[in-house]
Amino acid sequence: MLKFSIIIPCYRDEEKLLCLLGQLHNMPDKAWEIIVVDGAGSESCRRICNLFQARWLTADQPCRGQQLLAGALAAQGDVLWFLHADVRLSLTSLAAMTQAIHNGAIGGFFKFRFDTLQHWPAVILEPAIMLRCCFGVPYGDQGLFILRECYHAVGGHAPWSLFEEVPLVQGARQIGRFIGLRESIFVNPRRWQQDGWWRRTWHNRMLALRFACGVAPQTLAARYQAGKASPEHPHIKHL
Template identity: 85%
Template sequence: MLKFSIIIPCYHDEEKLRSLLEQLCNIPDKAWEIIVVDGADSELCRRICSLFKVRWLAAGQACRGQQLLAGASIAQGDVLWFLHADVRLSSTSFVAMRQAIHNNAIGGFFRFRFDTPRHWPAFVLEPAIMLRCFFGVPYGDQGLFILRASYHEVGGHAPWSLFEEVPLVQGARQIGKFIGLRESIFVNPRRWLQDGWWRRTWHNRILALQFACGVTPKVLAARYQAMKASPKHSHIKHL
């Protein structure tokens, strides 16, 4: 039986983390271990992890790529599953991943779905995200999973704050089957609601285009922070 290590980067996401850990406790299949990598060194985050009996790891800094690398470096499961704190899971998530590995995939990602409240732009954006995943790279909010041996073979995540999963996915596709599941993962739409569906999507695409054109993650992270500070844009997350 495959053992799963779940790795969750966290930065002042305590309430979302609590909800995710509750979900994981209620899924019939269980993870072998859960590792929360805290970029804020929060006492509340530590207490929540203690309550749910999961491992808490202080990251030292809020850099998602480095947080994921730190969690993966101590994980002992056969499969690494990387989750953002604000997602909602299907009850058959483990079943879908086990089936993919059984069918000789080395890893993959879940179908992106907006959680409730669902507005009409969600029905336009979700198929567009599917196309992006087919021709490009799925991002970290889609529940990336991969065999631990394959993760380390390709070098894992990049130590960046943005687009840290791109080298991982590209490397995984070079050495094996990295597939999209039919199973959905549900992403909270609150940031799209706050910023405006099209404005947020536009700025996300601009960041992705700049990255593809060679702008460094460090420069993009500075622009990302500037967007967050803008009164018109709360937390911009790449789409």
């Protein structure tokens, strides 16, 4: 029986974390361990983790890549599953990942869906995101999962606040089957709704283009943070 370690980076998003841990608690299949890496060192975050018997770790700074690396280093399960705090999960997520591993995959990612009533831009963006994942890299909000030994073999996440999953996914695809599941993961659309669907999409694509052209992730993270209306955790979202 595969043991799953779930790793969740958190930064001042306790309400969303509470909802996610509740979802995991109510799943028919249970993870072996849950590790929350808190970039704010919040006492309320620690209390929420204790409520659901999740392990609470603190990070030196709110850098998602470093938080994910710290969680992966502490994890002891066979499979590492990386989740953002604001996602909604399918009840059969763990079963889908187990089946994929048993069929020979070393890891993969979930089908991207917006967690909202369908606005017409979402109807266009969802298939566009999945098409891009076939030729490019799925991002962290798609619930990336990978065998722990393979994670460490390819060097894990980069210690960046943006695009930290790119070296991981590229390395994984070089050593085994890293597949897209039919199972969906539902992503909170608040950033698109706050900024405008097409403005947010254009901004994210420009960041991705600059990254592909060699601009340092630290430089891009500073630009991304400066352009946001709300002081949330610095991290790019799809398209």
